[in-house]
Amino acid sequence: MRQLIIKIPKGHKDKVLDTVSEFEGKNTIDLSSEKEDVFLVFLSNNKVNDFLKKLDAFEQPEISLIPRGVITLYPPANEAPEQVADVKPKSSMEIYLGGIQSVGSIFGLVGYSIAAGIIVWIGLYTTTVYLLVAAMLVAPFAGPAMNAALATASGKMPLLKSSLMRYGLAITSGIATSFILSAIFPLETLTPLMVEVSHVSRVALFLPIISGFAGAINICQSERDSLVSGAAVGILVAASLAPPVGLVGAGIYIMDWEVVFSSIFRIVLQLLGIHLAATLVFYFYGKVTPTGVRFLKGSKKVAITTSSIVILGIGAMIFWQFSKPPFLRKASMNTELTERMDNELKNLNYIRIINKNVTFTNTKINDKPTVNFQATVLPKDTLISDEALKNAIINHLKENVNYQNENIHKVYQINVVRE
Known part of the structure; x- marks a missing residue:
C-alpha cells in the first residue's frame, strides 16, 4: 500500500471520495478546510497511477506520494493477515x-x-x-x-x-x-x-x-x-x-x-x-x-x-x-573438448584417469589458436614405459578427438604417475 496526500481546491470533496472508493482506497482521512480539500489516502501500489490520472480531471491537484510500504488494517480484524499479505508491484x-x-x-x-x-x-x-x-x-x-x-x-x-x-x-x-x-x-x-x-x-x-x-x-x-x-x-x-x-x-x-x-x-x-x-x-x-x-x-x-x-x-x-569459432566460444569449447577427451581416455583400458583438462591459450601456432590437452594417468600395466604410454595416448587422442571446426592447433601434455 502507498500513502498519498492530496490537496485540491474546494468543491470536489464528494467526487474525490467517490474516486477513492472506486480504486478501493482504505482508511481515508478528510482534512478539508474553508479554502481547500485535503485527503490522506491509502491505495494498493498498482492502482496509484490510474487513480492519479483520474484526479487530473480536477483543478490542479497537489499530490505527495510517500514511496514506502504502508500496512493498512481495517475491519474485519480477523482478515488482517490476508490484508497484509496482499503485496502488489509498484505503480508504473x-x-x-x-x-x-x-x-x-x-x-x-x-x-x-x-x-x-x-x-x-x-x-x-x-x-x-x-x-x-x-x-x-x-x-x-x-x-x-x-x-x-x-x-x-x-x-x-x-x-x-x-x-x-x-x-x-x-x-x-x-x-x-x-x-x-x-x-x-x-x-x-x-x-x-x-x-x-x-x-x-x-x-x-x-x-x-x-x-x-x-x-x-x-x-x-x-x-x-x-x-x-x-x-x-x-x-x-x-x-x-x-x-x-x-x-x-x-x-x-x-x-x-x-x-x-x-x-x-x-x-x-x-x-x-x-x-x-x-x-x-x-x-x-x-x-x-x-x-x-x-x-x-x-x-x-x-x-x-x-x-x-x-x-x-x-x-x-x-x-x-x-x-567464427573458436574466437568467441573458447570458454564453452574448453568444456566440450574436455568431455571428448575424457570419453576417449575411458576407452583405453590400460590406464586410470587421475586428472584431465583442456584449455585454450592466447598463443597462436601456424596462425591457429592453440588448445592444450592435459591429462594425468596411472598405468594399469607396470611393464609399459612412460614414454611408450604417452605416445600411445597422444596418438589415440589425435585420431579420435576431433571437433566440428579444425581451425585449432592441438598440443598434448600427458603426465604418467605410478603407485
Whole structure:
C-alpha cells in the first residue's frame, strides 16, 4: 500500500471520495478546510497511477506520494493477515520516477567507475578473484542500464540519450583507468586470470538476460515483496560488465587485439541483453509504456525502433559468435573438448584417469589458436614405459578427438604417475 496526500481546491470533496472508493482506497482521512480539500489516502501500489490520472480531471491537484510500504488494517480484524499479505508491484508512475530519481551525479558516476576500474585491474593483475567481486559491488553500471530500459519502454528519447551517455562515460572511465594502471605498472603479458576472463562462452547471452530480468523485477516489486536486495541485483548487472571493461584497458596497453575485441564483444552483448530483458519486464510487468504513466507522453515509435535495433543487434552478434569459432566460444569449447577427451581416455583400458583438462591459450601456432590437452594417468600395466604410454595416448587422442571446426592447433601434455 502507498500513502498519498492530496490537496485540491474546494468543491470536489464528494467526487474525490467517490474516486477513492472506486480504486478501493482504505482508511481515508478528510482534512478539508474553508479554502481547500485535503485527503490522506491509502491505495494498493498498482492502482496509484490510474487513480492519479483520474484526479487530473480536477483543478490542479497537489499530490505527495510517500514511496514506502504502508500496512493498512481495517475491519474485519480477523482478515488482517490476508490484508497484509496482499503485496502488489509498484505503480508504473513510481517505477518511472524512481528510476529518474536514482540518477546520481556525474562526479559520483565517474568516481565509482574509476574505483571499480582500479579494483578490477588489481584483481586481474594479481589473479585475485575476490577483488573482481569487490569491483562488481562498486561499479555503477546498474543505474544507467535500468534507466536506458525504462526510456525504451516508455518511449522517452531524452532519457535514453542521457542513459546511454552515462553508460559510455562509466565504461570509458573504467577502460581508461585500467589502461593507465597498466602503463604505470608495466604489464608485458596477460595473467592466467586475464586469459580466462577474455574467453567467451556460447551461452554468454544468458547472463545479461538474467541480469536485466532480475534488475527490472527488483525495481518493479514493492520493497516488502522482494527477497533479494537491490545491492545484490546491482552486483549481478555489474558482473556482466566490470571484468571485461577492466580487461579492455589492459589489452589495449599490451596490444593484444584478440583480448580487446573479445572483451568489447562481451560488453556490447551484455548491454544489449540487459536492455532487452529489462525493457520487456518494465513494459509488460511494470506497465511502463508510452501512454501508461501519468503525465508522461512517450513515443511508441521510439520504443519500437529502439527495441528493434536491440533485437537485431543481439541477432547479429550471436550470428557472428557462432560463425567464427573458436574466437568467441573458447570458454564453452574448453568444456566440450574436455568431455571428448575424457570419453576417449575411458576407452583405453590400460590406464586410470587421475586428472584431465583442456584449455585454450592466447598463443597462436601456424596462425591457429592453440588448445592444450592435459591429462594425468596411472598405468594399469607396470611393464609399459612412460614414454611408450604417452605416445600411445597422444596418438589415440589425435585420431579420435576431433571437433566440428579444425581451425585449432592441438598440443598434448600427458603426465604418467605410478603407485
